[in-house]
Amino acid sequence: MKFFFHVGQYFTLLKKVFGRPEKLRLYVRQLFHEIDTLGVNSVWIVIIISIFIGGIMTIQFAYSMSNPIYPTTLVGLGTRDTLILEFSSTMLALIMAGKIGSNITSEIGTMRVTEQIDSLEIMGVNSASYLILPKIVAVVFIFPFLFIISVFFGLLGGLVTGPIAGVISIPDYIEGIQWLFYPYYITFSLIKSVVFGFLVASVPAYFGYYVKGGSLEVGKASTTAVVNTNILILFFDLILTRLLLT
Protein backbone atom coordinates (compact mmCIF):
# COMPACT_ATOMS: atom_id res chain seq x y z
CA MET A 1 0.00 0.00 0.00
CA LYS A 2 2.86 2.33 0.89
CA PHE A 3 4.35 1.72 -2.57
CA PHE A 4 1.13 2.82 -4.31
CA PHE A 5 0.88 5.82 -1.99
CA HIS A 6 4.37 6.97 -3.03
CA VAL A 7 3.70 6.34 -6.72
CA GLY A 8 0.48 8.38 -6.50
CA GLN A 9 2.14 11.18 -4.58
CA TYR A 10 5.09 11.20 -7.02
CA PHE A 11 2.81 11.70 -10.02
CA THR A 12 0.77 14.32 -8.15
CA LEU A 13 4.02 16.19 -7.50
CA LEU A 14 5.02 15.89 -11.17
CA LYS A 15 1.68 17.42 -12.17
CA LYS A 16 2.46 20.35 -9.89
CA VAL A 17 6.04 20.56 -11.19
CA PHE A 18 4.89 20.88 -14.79
CA GLY A 19 2.34 23.56 -13.90
CA ARG A 20 2.55 26.98 -15.52
CA PRO A 21 5.57 28.94 -14.24
CA GLU A 22 4.82 32.27 -12.54
CA LYS A 23 7.60 34.14 -14.28
CA LEU A 24 9.49 32.32 -17.03
CA ARG A 25 12.50 34.64 -16.81
CA LEU A 26 13.20 33.61 -13.21
CA TYR A 27 12.88 29.93 -14.13
CA VAL A 28 15.36 30.36 -16.97
CA ARG A 29 17.79 32.07 -14.59
CA GLN A 30 17.33 29.21 -12.15
CA LEU A 31 17.85 26.71 -14.99
CA PHE A 32 21.28 28.13 -15.85
CA HIS A 33 22.19 28.05 -12.17
CA GLU A 34 21.20 24.36 -11.96
CA ILE A 35 23.05 23.46 -15.16
CA ASP A 36 26.14 24.93 -13.57
CA THR A 37 25.64 23.39 -10.10
CA LEU A 38 24.41 19.95 -11.10
CA GLY A 39 25.93 19.52 -14.55
CA VAL A 40 29.12 21.49 -15.09
CA ASN A 41 30.33 20.71 -11.57
CA SER A 42 29.98 16.99 -12.37
CA VAL A 43 32.14 17.06 -15.49
CA TRP A 44 35.45 16.52 -13.65
CA ILE A 45 34.26 13.50 -11.71
CA VAL A 46 32.81 12.02 -14.93
CA ILE A 47 36.14 12.52 -16.73
CA ILE A 48 38.20 10.99 -13.92
CA ILE A 49 35.91 7.96 -13.46
CA SER A 50 35.65 7.37 -17.21
CA ILE A 51 39.42 7.48 -17.80
CA PHE A 52 40.02 4.92 -15.05
CA ILE A 53 37.15 2.62 -16.04
CA GLY A 54 38.17 2.79 -19.73
CA GLY A 55 41.73 1.84 -18.78
CA ILE A 56 40.64 -0.96 -16.43
CA MET A 57 38.23 -2.40 -19.00
CA THR A 58 40.90 -2.44 -21.68
CA ILE A 59 43.30 -4.37 -19.43
CA GLN A 60 40.55 -6.81 -18.36
CA PHE A 61 39.38 -7.40 -21.93
CA ALA A 62 42.97 -8.02 -23.00
CA TYR A 63 43.43 -10.45 -20.12
CA SER A 64 40.24 -12.42 -20.89
CA MET A 65 41.06 -12.51 -24.61
CA SER A 66 44.67 -13.57 -24.26
CA ASN A 67 43.94 -16.72 -26.32
CA PRO A 68 45.63 -16.25 -29.76
CA ILE A 69 42.41 -17.29 -31.59
CA TYR A 70 40.83 -13.95 -30.64
CA PRO A 71 41.92 -10.97 -32.73
CA THR A 72 43.43 -8.21 -30.54
CA THR A 73 41.05 -5.71 -32.11
CA LEU A 74 38.33 -7.30 -29.94
CA VAL A 75 39.82 -5.48 -26.95
CA GLY A 76 39.02 -2.07 -28.45
CA LEU A 77 35.60 -3.26 -29.62
CA GLY A 78 34.73 -4.68 -26.20
CA THR A 79 35.83 -1.53 -24.39
CA ARG A 80 33.88 0.69 -26.80
CA ASP A 81 30.65 -1.29 -26.69
CA THR A 82 30.71 -1.69 -22.91
CA LEU A 83 31.30 2.02 -22.49
CA ILE A 84 28.56 3.01 -24.92
CA LEU A 85 25.94 0.44 -24.01
CA GLU A 86 26.29 0.23 -20.26
CA PHE A 87 28.97 2.16 -18.44
CA SER A 88 28.60 5.71 -19.78
CA SER A 89 24.83 5.59 -19.62
CA THR A 90 23.73 3.26 -16.81
CA MET A 91 26.73 3.05 -14.49
CA LEU A 92 27.34 6.77 -14.79
CA ALA A 93 23.68 7.41 -13.95
CA LEU A 94 24.07 5.27 -10.82
CA ILE A 95 27.11 7.29 -9.80
CA MET A 96 25.36 10.57 -10.57
CA ALA A 97 22.32 9.43 -8.55
CA GLY A 98 24.67 9.40 -5.58
CA LYS A 99 26.24 12.76 -6.33
CA ILE A 100 23.41 14.81 -7.85
CA GLY A 101 20.51 12.90 -6.25
CA SER A 102 21.65 13.30 -2.66
CA ASN A 103 22.43 16.96 -3.37
CA ILE A 104 18.88 17.55 -4.66
CA THR A 105 17.20 15.71 -1.74
CA SER A 106 19.23 17.47 0.91
CA GLU A 107 18.77 20.90 -0.68
CA ILE A 108 14.99 20.61 -1.08
CA GLY A 109 14.60 18.69 2.18
CA THR A 110 16.44 21.39 4.13
CA MET A 111 14.24 24.01 2.51
CA ARG A 112 11.21 22.00 3.65
CA VAL A 113 12.26 21.59 7.29
CA THR A 114 13.35 25.23 7.60
CA GLU A 115 9.95 26.36 6.24
CA GLN A 116 11.46 27.97 3.12
CA ILE A 117 9.03 25.98 0.96
CA ASP A 118 6.09 27.14 3.12
CA SER A 119 7.41 30.64 2.66
CA LEU A 120 7.31 30.26 -1.15
CA GLU A 121 3.79 28.82 -1.00
CA ILE A 122 2.51 31.69 1.14
CA MET A 123 3.95 34.16 -1.34
CA GLY A 124 1.84 32.43 -3.97
CA VAL A 125 4.75 30.73 -5.74
CA ASN A 126 4.29 27.19 -7.08
CA SER A 127 7.16 25.88 -4.96
CA ALA A 128 7.28 22.45 -6.62
CA SER A 129 7.60 23.97 -10.05
CA TYR A 130 10.05 26.71 -9.05
CA LEU A 131 12.37 24.37 -7.15
CA ILE A 132 12.11 21.12 -9.11
CA LEU A 133 11.40 21.97 -12.76
CA PRO A 134 14.74 23.74 -13.41
CA LYS A 135 16.57 20.80 -11.81
CA ILE A 136 14.78 18.23 -13.98
CA VAL A 137 15.33 20.23 -17.18
CA ALA A 138 18.99 20.87 -16.26
CA VAL A 139 19.78 17.21 -15.52
CA VAL A 140 17.88 15.88 -18.55
CA PHE A 141 19.75 18.42 -20.69
CA ILE A 142 23.20 17.74 -19.24
CA PHE A 143 23.07 13.92 -19.05
CA PRO A 144 23.50 13.25 -22.80
CA PHE A 145 26.55 15.55 -22.77
CA LEU A 146 27.98 13.72 -19.75
CA PHE A 147 27.40 10.46 -21.63
CA ILE A 148 29.36 11.71 -24.66
CA ILE A 149 32.16 13.05 -22.45
CA SER A 150 32.28 9.76 -20.58
CA VAL A 151 32.52 7.65 -23.77
CA PHE A 152 35.25 9.90 -25.15
CA PHE A 153 37.39 9.87 -22.00
CA GLY A 154 36.72 6.17 -21.40
CA LEU A 155 38.10 5.35 -24.83
CA LEU A 156 40.99 7.72 -24.20
CA GLY A 157 41.68 5.93 -20.91
CA GLY A 158 41.89 2.63 -22.79
CA LEU A 159 44.13 4.17 -25.45
CA VAL A 160 46.58 5.40 -22.83
CA THR A 161 46.46 2.47 -20.41
CA GLY A 162 46.47 -0.44 -22.94
CA PRO A 163 49.86 0.33 -24.54
CA ILE A 164 51.41 1.40 -21.19
CA ALA A 165 50.33 -1.92 -19.64
CA GLY A 166 51.68 -3.66 -22.74
CA VAL A 167 48.41 -5.48 -23.46
CA ILE A 168 47.59 -3.90 -26.81
CA SER A 169 49.24 -1.64 -29.37
CA ILE A 170 47.80 1.78 -30.27
CA PRO A 171 46.96 0.83 -33.91
CA ASP A 172 45.20 -2.38 -32.79
CA TYR A 173 43.20 -0.47 -30.18
CA ILE A 174 42.20 2.27 -32.65
CA GLU A 175 41.24 -0.31 -35.24
CA GLY A 176 39.21 -2.17 -32.57
CA ILE A 177 37.21 0.84 -31.46
CA GLN A 178 36.20 1.45 -35.09
CA TRP A 179 35.40 -2.17 -35.87
CA LEU A 180 31.71 -3.21 -36.27
CA PHE A 181 30.45 0.12 -35.01
CA TYR A 182 26.64 0.53 -34.93
CA PRO A 183 25.63 4.20 -34.62
CA TYR A 184 22.27 3.03 -33.24
CA TYR A 185 24.07 2.11 -30.00
CA ILE A 186 24.71 5.81 -29.47
CA THR A 187 21.06 6.68 -30.12
CA PHE A 188 19.98 3.92 -27.73
CA SER A 189 22.27 5.17 -24.98
CA LEU A 190 21.29 8.80 -25.49
CA ILE A 191 17.64 7.78 -25.00
CA LYS A 192 18.68 5.97 -21.82
CA SER A 193 20.59 9.06 -20.63
CA VAL A 194 17.52 11.24 -21.00
CA VAL A 195 15.32 8.77 -19.08
CA PHE A 196 17.93 8.31 -16.35
CA GLY A 197 18.45 12.08 -16.13
CA PHE A 198 14.75 12.49 -15.46
CA LEU A 199 14.85 9.83 -12.73
CA VAL A 200 18.02 11.20 -11.13
CA ALA A 201 16.41 14.65 -10.75
CA SER A 202 12.75 13.85 -10.08
CA VAL A 203 12.94 10.94 -7.62
CA PRO A 204 15.34 12.63 -5.14
CA ALA A 205 13.34 15.85 -5.52
CA TYR A 206 10.22 13.92 -4.52
CA PHE A 207 11.87 12.53 -1.37
CA GLY A 208 13.21 15.97 -0.44
CA TYR A 209 9.94 17.77 -1.07
CA TYR A 210 7.89 15.57 1.25
CA VAL A 211 10.43 15.14 4.05
CA LYS A 212 9.08 15.71 7.56
CA GLY A 213 11.08 16.38 10.70
CA GLY A 214 14.59 17.76 11.00
CA SER A 215 18.13 17.30 9.75
CA LEU A 216 18.18 13.61 10.71
CA GLU A 217 15.15 12.94 8.49
CA VAL A 218 16.75 14.92 5.65
CA GLY A 219 19.78 12.62 5.86
CA LYS A 220 17.57 9.52 5.86
CA ALA A 221 15.57 10.89 2.93
CA SER A 222 18.81 11.38 0.95
CA THR A 223 19.79 7.74 1.49
CA THR A 224 16.28 6.50 0.60
CA ALA A 225 16.24 8.69 -2.49
CA VAL A 226 19.59 7.40 -3.78
CA VAL A 227 18.63 3.74 -3.16
CA ASN A 228 15.26 4.12 -4.89
CA THR A 229 16.73 6.06 -7.80
CA ASN A 230 19.33 3.32 -8.33
CA ILE A 231 16.68 0.61 -8.33
CA LEU A 232 14.54 2.58 -10.79
CA ILE A 233 17.55 3.21 -13.07
CA LEU A 234 18.29 -0.51 -13.24
CA PHE A 235 14.61 -1.34 -13.76
CA PHE A 236 14.28 1.14 -16.62
CA ASP A 237 17.61 -0.06 -18.03
CA LEU A 238 16.12 -3.52 -18.30
CA ILE A 239 12.88 -2.25 -19.86
CA LEU A 240 14.65 0.02 -22.37
CA THR A 241 17.18 -2.64 -23.35
CA ARG A 242 14.35 -5.10 -23.95
CA LEU A 243 12.31 -2.57 -25.91
CA LEU A 244 15.03 -0.87 -27.96
CA LEU A 245 17.83 -3.36 -28.36
CA THR A 246 16.39 -6.85 -28.72
Added chain:
Amino acid sequence: MIEVKNIYKSFDGANVLKDISNRFEQGKTNLIIGRSGSGKTVLLKSILGLYDIDQGEIWYDNREFVKMHHKERKKLRREIGMVFQGGALFDSLSVEANIRFPLDMFTHQSPVEKKKRVEFCLEHVNIEKSAFKLFPSEISGGMQKRVAIARAIALNPKYLFCDEPNSGLDPETATIIDQLIQHLTREFEMTTIINTHDMNSVIEIGESVLFIAKGEVAWTGSNKEILETRNKKLNDFIFANKLYAQLREEKN
Protein backbone atom coordinates in the same frame (compact mmCIF):
# COMPACT_ATOMS: atom_id res chain seq x y z
CA MET B 1 -9.65 42.61 8.94
CA ILE B 2 -9.55 38.83 9.17
CA GLU B 3 -12.39 36.87 10.72
CA VAL B 4 -12.54 33.17 11.52
CA LYS B 5 -15.87 31.50 12.26
CA ASN B 6 -16.38 28.14 13.92
CA ILE B 7 -13.14 26.55 12.74
CA TYR B 8 -12.56 22.85 13.32
CA LYS B 9 -9.41 20.98 12.43
CA SER B 10 -8.34 17.46 13.29
CA PHE B 11 -5.32 15.27 12.54
CA ASP B 12 -5.80 11.49 12.45
CA GLY B 13 -9.03 11.77 14.43
CA ALA B 14 -7.55 14.05 17.13
CA ASN B 15 -9.36 17.39 17.32
CA VAL B 16 -6.74 20.13 17.39
CA LEU B 17 -9.02 23.11 16.81
CA LYS B 18 -12.56 23.14 18.17
CA ASP B 19 -15.07 25.80 17.22
CA ILE B 20 -12.61 28.70 17.02
CA SER B 21 -14.16 32.08 16.22
CA ASN B 22 -12.44 35.44 16.40
CA ARG B 23 -12.00 38.75 14.62
CA PHE B 24 -8.52 40.14 13.96
CA GLU B 25 -8.70 43.91 13.54
CA GLN B 26 -6.89 46.01 10.94
CA GLY B 27 -4.14 48.33 12.18
CA LYS B 28 -3.75 46.37 15.40
CA THR B 29 -1.33 43.73 16.57
CA ASN B 30 -3.55 40.71 17.19
CA LEU B 31 -1.90 38.05 19.32
CA ILE B 32 -2.73 34.36 19.52
CA ILE B 33 -1.33 32.98 22.75
CA GLY B 34 -1.36 29.61 24.45
CA ARG B 35 0.84 26.84 25.75
CA SER B 36 2.98 24.76 23.40
CA GLY B 37 0.68 22.23 21.70
CA SER B 38 -2.47 24.29 22.33
CA GLY B 39 -3.16 24.61 18.60
CA LYS B 40 -2.05 28.17 17.91
CA THR B 41 0.35 27.27 15.08
CA VAL B 42 -2.30 25.02 13.52
CA LEU B 43 -4.74 27.95 13.71
CA LEU B 44 -2.24 30.31 12.09
CA LYS B 45 -1.40 27.83 9.32
CA SER B 46 -5.11 27.12 8.80
CA ILE B 47 -5.82 30.82 8.32
CA LEU B 48 -2.96 30.94 5.83
CA GLY B 49 -4.32 27.91 3.98
CA LEU B 50 -1.29 25.72 4.67
CA TYR B 51 -3.77 23.34 6.37
CA ASP B 52 -7.24 22.67 5.00
CA ILE B 53 -9.78 23.08 7.78
CA ASP B 54 -12.50 20.45 8.40
CA GLN B 55 -15.24 22.99 9.01
CA GLY B 56 -15.74 26.74 9.38
CA GLU B 57 -15.14 29.99 7.53
CA ILE B 58 -12.12 32.27 7.10
CA TRP B 59 -12.78 35.80 5.88
CA TYR B 60 -10.12 38.17 4.55
CA ASP B 61 -12.14 41.40 4.67
CA ASN B 62 -15.12 40.43 2.52
CA ARG B 63 -13.48 37.44 0.79
CA GLU B 64 -14.19 33.90 1.98
CA PHE B 65 -10.89 32.02 1.83
CA VAL B 66 -12.08 28.41 2.20
CA LYS B 67 -14.37 28.50 -0.82
CA MET B 68 -11.89 30.42 -2.95
CA HIS B 69 -10.62 28.94 -6.21
CA HIS B 70 -6.94 28.01 -6.28
CA LYS B 71 -6.14 30.95 -8.57
CA GLU B 72 -7.96 33.44 -6.31
CA ARG B 73 -6.05 32.08 -3.32
CA LYS B 74 -2.77 32.61 -5.13
CA LYS B 75 -3.79 36.18 -5.88
CA LEU B 76 -4.77 36.80 -2.26
CA ARG B 77 -1.45 35.39 -1.06
CA ARG B 78 0.31 38.29 -2.71
CA GLU B 79 -1.42 40.49 -0.14
CA ILE B 80 0.00 38.38 2.70
CA GLY B 81 3.37 38.73 4.40
CA MET B 82 4.66 36.02 6.69
CA VAL B 83 7.45 35.94 9.22
CA PHE B 84 8.36 32.40 10.18
CA GLN B 85 9.72 31.28 13.52
CA GLY B 86 13.15 30.52 12.06
CA GLY B 87 13.04 33.38 9.56
CA ALA B 88 12.83 30.97 6.58
CA LEU B 89 15.13 33.17 4.52
CA PHE B 90 16.40 31.60 1.31
CA ASP B 91 19.89 30.35 2.14
CA SER B 92 21.19 30.66 -1.40
CA LEU B 93 20.22 34.35 -1.70
CA SER B 94 21.83 37.39 -0.13
CA VAL B 95 19.87 39.65 2.23
CA GLU B 96 19.15 42.01 -0.65
CA ALA B 97 18.13 39.19 -3.02
CA ASN B 98 15.80 37.75 -0.39
CA ILE B 99 13.84 41.01 -0.30
CA ARG B 100 13.97 41.36 -4.09
CA PHE B 101 12.64 37.82 -4.64
CA PRO B 102 8.90 38.60 -4.26
CA LEU B 103 9.39 41.78 -6.31
CA ASP B 104 11.05 39.80 -9.12
CA MET B 105 8.37 37.16 -8.98
CA PHE B 106 5.23 39.26 -8.82
CA THR B 107 5.90 42.79 -10.05
CA HIS B 108 6.94 44.41 -13.30
CA GLN B 109 9.03 47.06 -11.59
CA SER B 110 12.25 48.28 -13.18
CA PRO B 111 15.57 47.31 -11.55
CA VAL B 112 15.87 50.85 -10.15
CA GLU B 113 12.39 50.71 -8.61
CA LYS B 114 13.13 47.31 -7.10
CA LYS B 115 16.41 48.57 -5.66
CA LYS B 116 14.59 51.51 -4.08
CA ARG B 117 11.93 49.24 -2.61
CA VAL B 118 14.55 46.83 -1.23
CA GLU B 119 16.40 49.72 0.41
CA PHE B 120 13.14 51.15 1.76
CA CYS B 121 12.16 47.82 3.36
CA LEU B 122 15.59 47.12 4.82
CA GLU B 123 15.95 50.65 6.18
CA HIS B 124 12.53 50.31 7.82
CA VAL B 125 13.79 47.34 9.80
CA ASN B 126 17.08 49.09 10.59
CA ILE B 127 19.40 46.93 8.50
CA GLU B 128 22.57 48.78 7.54
CA LYS B 129 23.70 48.91 3.92
CA SER B 130 26.87 46.99 4.75
CA ALA B 131 24.70 43.90 5.45
CA PHE B 132 22.81 43.99 2.15
CA LYS B 133 25.21 41.64 0.37
CA LEU B 134 25.58 39.18 3.24
CA PHE B 135 23.96 35.75 3.24
CA PRO B 136 21.52 34.58 5.95
CA SER B 137 24.15 32.31 7.48
CA GLU B 138 26.43 35.33 7.94
CA ILE B 139 24.01 37.42 10.03
CA SER B 140 22.71 37.10 13.60
CA GLY B 141 19.35 35.59 14.60
CA GLY B 142 17.86 39.00 15.41
CA MET B 143 19.02 40.37 12.09
CA GLN B 144 17.56 37.37 10.27
CA LYS B 145 14.19 38.10 11.87
CA ARG B 146 14.40 41.73 10.77
CA VAL B 147 15.28 40.69 7.22
CA ALA B 148 12.34 38.26 7.31
CA ILE B 149 10.07 41.14 8.34
CA ALA B 150 11.50 43.28 5.54
CA ARG B 151 10.78 40.51 3.03
CA ALA B 152 7.27 40.11 4.43
CA ILE B 153 6.48 43.79 3.80
CA ALA B 154 8.19 43.96 0.38
CA LEU B 155 4.95 43.63 -1.57
CA ASN B 156 3.17 46.08 0.72
CA PRO B 157 0.86 43.43 2.24
CA LYS B 158 -2.53 44.02 3.78
CA TYR B 159 -2.10 41.09 6.14
CA LEU B 160 0.98 40.23 8.18
CA PHE B 161 1.44 36.91 9.98
CA CYS B 162 4.23 36.24 12.45
CA ASP B 163 4.89 32.83 13.98
CA GLU B 164 6.75 33.35 17.26
CA PRO B 165 8.81 36.19 15.81
CA ASN B 166 11.00 36.67 18.88
CA SER B 167 11.65 33.08 19.90
CA GLY B 168 15.32 32.36 20.50
CA LEU B 169 16.19 36.04 20.85
CA ASP B 170 17.54 37.87 23.87
CA PRO B 171 14.96 40.03 25.73
CA GLU B 172 16.29 43.31 24.34
CA THR B 173 16.25 42.15 20.71
CA ALA B 174 12.85 40.49 21.27
CA THR B 175 11.42 43.82 22.43
CA ILE B 176 12.92 45.59 19.41
CA ILE B 177 11.29 43.04 17.07
CA ASP B 178 7.93 43.39 18.86
CA GLN B 179 8.03 47.18 18.65
CA LEU B 180 9.09 47.02 15.02
CA ILE B 181 6.11 44.82 14.10
CA GLN B 182 3.72 47.10 15.97
CA HIS B 183 5.20 50.19 14.33
CA LEU B 184 4.91 48.67 10.83
CA THR B 185 1.36 47.48 11.54
CA ARG B 186 0.30 51.01 12.42
CA GLU B 187 2.27 52.70 9.66
CA PHE B 188 0.99 50.46 6.85
CA GLU B 189 -2.46 49.82 8.39
CA MET B 190 -2.01 46.05 8.17
CA THR B 191 -4.00 43.33 9.86
CA THR B 192 -1.29 41.62 11.88
CA ILE B 193 -1.62 38.26 13.59
CA ILE B 194 1.20 37.14 15.86
CA ASN B 195 1.58 33.72 17.34
CA THR B 196 3.46 33.79 20.62
CA HIS B 197 3.79 32.33 24.08
CA ASP B 198 6.02 35.15 25.24
CA MET B 199 4.27 37.14 27.98
CA ASN B 200 6.58 40.13 27.43
CA SER B 201 5.19 40.41 23.89
CA VAL B 202 1.64 40.16 25.23
CA ILE B 203 2.18 43.02 27.67
CA GLU B 204 4.20 45.07 25.17
CA ILE B 205 2.09 44.86 22.00
CA GLY B 206 -1.00 42.75 22.73
CA GLU B 207 -3.66 45.20 21.55
CA SER B 208 -5.97 42.26 20.94
CA VAL B 209 -5.32 38.87 22.50
CA LEU B 210 -6.85 35.48 21.76
CA PHE B 211 -5.97 32.81 24.31
CA ILE B 212 -6.28 29.21 23.15
CA ALA B 213 -6.26 26.23 25.47
CA LYS B 214 -6.55 22.65 24.19
CA GLY B 215 -7.72 23.88 20.79
CA GLU B 216 -10.54 26.04 22.13
CA VAL B 217 -10.93 29.76 22.66
CA ALA B 218 -10.47 30.22 26.39
CA TRP B 219 -10.30 34.02 26.59
CA THR B 220 -10.22 37.14 24.43
CA GLY B 221 -9.27 40.67 25.45
CA SER B 222 -6.30 43.04 25.42
CA ASN B 223 -3.02 43.55 27.27
CA LYS B 224 -4.76 46.10 29.47
CA GLU B 225 -7.22 43.49 30.74
CA ILE B 226 -5.06 40.41 30.80
CA LEU B 227 -3.51 40.89 34.25
CA GLU B 228 -6.92 41.53 35.78
CA THR B 229 -8.63 38.44 34.43
CA ARG B 230 -10.11 35.77 36.68
CA ASN B 231 -10.02 33.15 33.93
CA LYS B 232 -8.32 30.18 35.61
CA LYS B 233 -6.71 28.70 32.49
CA LEU B 234 -5.31 32.07 31.50
CA ASN B 235 -4.12 32.79 35.03
CA ASP B 236 -2.31 29.45 35.11
CA PHE B 237 -0.64 30.38 31.83
CA ILE B 238 0.34 33.93 32.76
CA PHE B 239 1.27 33.51 36.37
CA ALA B 240 3.42 30.46 35.80
CA ASN B 241 5.96 33.29 35.55
CA LYS B 242 6.40 34.55 39.13
CA LEU B 243 7.33 38.00 37.90
CA TYR B 244 3.80 38.55 36.60
CA ALA B 245 2.29 37.13 39.78
CA GLN B 246 4.33 39.65 41.74
CA LEU B 247 3.31 42.42 39.35
CA ARG B 248 -0.38 41.66 39.95
CA GLU B 249 0.10 41.56 43.71
CA GLU B 250 1.80 44.94 43.60
CA LYS B 251 -0.98 46.33 41.44
CA ASN B 252 -3.66 45.07 43.82
